[in-house]
Amino acid sequence: MRDVVQVSDEDAVGQVPEVIVADRQLIVCQGLGSLVAKIPEVRLGAFANDKASLRKALRQCTGPAIVVLGVRLADADLARVLEMLRRDHPAVMVVVVAEETEFAFIRTAIKAGAHSICMMGQVLTSLPQVLGRLVEGHSILPTAVLKRLTGEQGDTLTRREHEILGLLVDGLTNFQISARLGLSENTVKYYLKTIYQKLEVNSRGGAIAKYVAGTY
Template sequence: MKIARDMMALAQNPPIPTDDLPHVIVADRQLIVCQGIGSLVAQIAEVELGEYATDKASLKALLSRARGKTILILGVRLADGDLTHVLDMVRKDHPEVMVVVVAEDSEFAFIRTAIKSGANSVCMMGQVLTSLPRILGKLIEGHSIVPTDILRKLTSEAADTLSRREHEILGLLGDGLTNFQISARLGLSENTVKYYLKAIYQKLEVNSRGAAIAKYVAGNY
C-alpha cells in the first residue's frame, strides 16, 4: 500500500531531470569569491551549479557549452576584463543568458552600469545570502528583478553623491596623476579607473577631466 502511495505521489510530483534545471555559471576574477557564491547556489534545489570562470576566455568556453536555461552570476571584474566589456560580450554572443551582477557597496557605480548594460538583476555582496536565492527564483520564473533597496538607492539623491573610492580617485585626479598612475596607486586596472571617472563625471555633471578637477579644487562636489 505504501509503495502504491509513493508511486502515486511521484507521478503527481515527478523529480525535475537534472538536464532541465537552470544551469548557473559563476564568474569573478577571484576564485575564492566564485567558490563562496557557488557554495550558496549548490544549496538551491531548483538550479544546477556549473563551473567557475575567472577570465573572459574561460567564461566564453563555459557559455558556448551551456545548454538550456543558463544564469550567469557575474562579479564586476574578471582577470582580464571589467563589467562593461564582459556584459557586452555576453549580450552579443549569448543574449539568452540571464545575468545577475554581484557588487560590493563601494562599487555601486558598477550597479548603475550593469542595469544600463542589460543585466537581469543585481545583488549587493553584503546581502548575497538572503537576496541571491530570491533573485534566482525570480529569474527561473523568467522575471528580471532589481531589489527594492537598490532601486531606492538608484533613484535617491544619495545615489548622486560620490562614493569613498570616487572621492579617492577625484583627489588623485586633483593631484595631477594620470589614469595609469591612479591605477598603480590603487591597485586597479586602467579600465576600472576609466569607469570610475565616467561615474564621477556623471555625478558632477561635467564632461571633461579639467572640469572635474576645477570642481574638486573649488570644493563644489
C-alpha cells in the same frame, strides 16, 4: 526587493538553468558556488575568472544559463563583460553581485541590461531569492538600489569615459589605455582631464576612488 522587469524564454521551460559563477577571484567563485549548489531551482556549472573561460563555460551549456557575475574578471571590467554577453550570448540571464560601495558598477549593470542585482552583504539570503525568481521569469532589484537610482541626477560621464575609468581601476597606464582603445595618448590625456573635472578631483587615485564608490 521588488519585481521590476518581466522576462521569459519559452525554449527554457522545463529545463533546470545552469549557473556559471564568474569573478576574477577564485575564492569568490567558490563561495558563491557553494551557495548556488544548495538552490534547488538551478544547478551549479563552471567557474570563470576571465572572458575566455566564461565563453568556454557558456559554449558547454546545453540548456538555459545564468551568469552570476562579479564587477571584474581578470581581463575585463563589468561593462566589457556585459557588452560581450549581450552581443554573443543574448539569451543568457545575468545576475551582478556587488558591494554597496560599488554603486557605479551597479548603475552600469542596470544600464547594460543585467537581469538582477545582488548585494554582497546580503548574498546569503538574496541570491537564492534572485535565482528562484529568475527561473520563474522575473527580474528583481533591491529596493535600496531602486530608491538611489530614482533619486539621482543623470549620469554625467559618457560611455567612453566610463570605459577609460574602468581601465584606470584595472591599473592600466595612459599608454596601455591608448593601445587598448585605439586612441592616441594625447586623446587619453584629454579624456582624463575631462573626467577629473566632472568628478571634481585632480588625480588618478581620486578619480578611481570616486568611481569605485559611485560618489559622482
